[in-house]
Amino acid sequence: MGNPRPWCFILGASSGMGEACARQLHAEGMNVYGLHLDPSSAQPHLDQLVADLSGDGTRFRLVNANAAKSSVRESVIGELKELAQGGPGVAVAVHSLAFGALGPLVADGDGPPLSARQLEMTLNVMANSLVYWVQDLYRSGLLGRGSKVFALTSAGSSKVAASYGAVSAAKAALEAYVRQLAFELARSGVAVNAIRAGVTLTPALRKIPGHERIVQRAQEINPHGRLTTPEDVAQAIALMCRAPSTWITGNVIGVDGGEYFSS
Amino acid sequence: MTLDEAQVAKIRTLIAEIIEVEEDQIGPQTRFEDLGADSLRAIEIMAQLEKTFGVSIHQDRLAEMTTLQGVCTVMQGSPPEEVKACGVTAS
Numbered sequence: 102m103g104n105p106r107p108w109c110f111i112l113g114a115s116s117g118m119g120e121a122c123a124r125q126l127h128a129e130g131m132n133v134y135g136l137h138l139d140p141s142s143a144q145p146h147l148d149q150l151v152a153d154l155s156g157d158g159t160r161f162r163l164v165n166a167n168a169a170k171s172s173v174r175e176s177v178i179g180e181l182k183e184l185a186q187g188g189p190g191v192a193v194a195v196h197s198l199a200f201g202a203l204g205p206l207v208a209d210g211d212g213p214p215l216s217a218r219q220l221e222m223t224l225n226v227m228a229n230s231l232v233y234w235v236q237d238l239y240r241s242g243l244l245g246r247g248s249k250v251f252a253l254t255s256a257g258s259s260k261v262a263a264s265y266g267a268v269s270a271a272k273a274a275l276e277a278y279v280r281q282l283a284f285e286l287a288r289s290g291v292a293v294n295a296i297r298a299g300v301t302l303t304p305a306l307r308k309i310p311g312h313e314r315i316v317q318r319a320q321e322i323n324p325h326g327r328l329t330t331p332e333d334v335a336q337a338i339a340l341m342c343r344a345p346s347t348w349i350t351g352n353v354i355g356v357d358g359g360e361y362f363s364s
Numbered sequence: 365m366t367l368d369e370a371q372v373a374k375i376r377t378l379i380a381e382i383i384e385v386e387e388d389q390i391g392p393q394t395r396f397e398d399l400g401a402d403s404l405r406a407i408e409i410m411a412q413l414e415k416t417f418g419v420s421i422h423q424d425r426l427a428e429m430t431t432l433q434g435v436c437t438v439m440q441g442s443p444p445e446e447v448k449a450c451g452v453t454a455s
Contacts, residue, residue: 138407138408138411139411140407140410140411140414140420140421140423141411141414141415141420141421142420142423165411165415166408167382167404167405167407167408200403200404200407202403218397218402219402219403221402222402222403222404226404
């Protein structure tokens with residue numbers, strides 16, 4: 102069944118910045134299609150999210166599936182095409198997949214080094230998947246003139262932290278893909294940008310060994326005296342989506358209250 | 365929960381679909397990693413088992429779920445009362 106409202110498509114919609122984007126863009130009147138992969142322990146939270154984002158004349162679809170699989174991509178895009186029929190398609194796509202292997206690249210006292218499979222999975226989920234989804238969304242006609250793609254990166258793309266090697270490489274690759282996609286899609290009027298959030302207390306951050314020190318340091322150096330919140334990120338994305346212009350493209354946009362440049 | 369033969373077969377089918385291999389490639393002690401599965405597939409297996417069998421599996425037990433035998437052991441140790449606690453309807 103068609104729906105004339107624009108769609109926002111979010112990879113990683115059940116928590117953190119993806120969830121905040123779902124909530125913010127829904128509040129701005131968009132239909133939201135979110136993909137996530139969670140065990141049943143997340144169900145009460147997901148039920149609440151669905152309850153909060155249902156109604157108001159907008160559609161909200163939340164699918165529990167592995168976004169890194171081509172079969173999932175095929176079925177989701179098929180469904181999205183049906184849902185978006187007769188409307189403006191996907192106005193906003195957000196890549197917020199945070200699933201990577203954490204560990205040293207070289208064996209140390211804390212454990213074995215990351216394996217080839219772990220490195221490949223991290224690169225595939227956190228970087229390559231952006232390309233695959235954009236390829237298929239574009240090919241299916243869901244991305245078009247005025248559409249905006251955002252990929253969530255971090256300062257870790259150009260800095261080092263313990264256990265962060267694979268994710269750091271994935272973020273660097275993600276930023277390179279953003280530049281290249283922006284270049285290739287410019288004539289189609291599709292903008293592609295990376296959002297470099299400041300340190301944000303998300304479920305993904307809490308999994309990084311030693312994250313307490315990262316949080317403490319960010320609180321000390323951030324000129325605003327506080328951490329970035331998922332809502333800060335969602336509001337920045339929503340702000341850029343309000344204007345039809347796609348002239349901001351190919352950038353890594355800091356949404357961190359000035360944290361990156363502070364020491 | 366206690367698993368009968370049909371349920372073990374169902375678990376094998378479910379895992380084969382997720383890691384995209386033929387069912388007969390999965391022996392009781394075949395490591396999923398040796399069939400190309402990564403930790404994201406492991407989460408997917410866990411989520412799908414919970415949905416299909418109406419159980420709640422503690423994430424700490426993921427490390428044991430590297431073979432069919434390991435999965436069955438974990439499933440047998442997932443009591444149905446946990447199902448109610450996480451708001452999932454038991455099948």
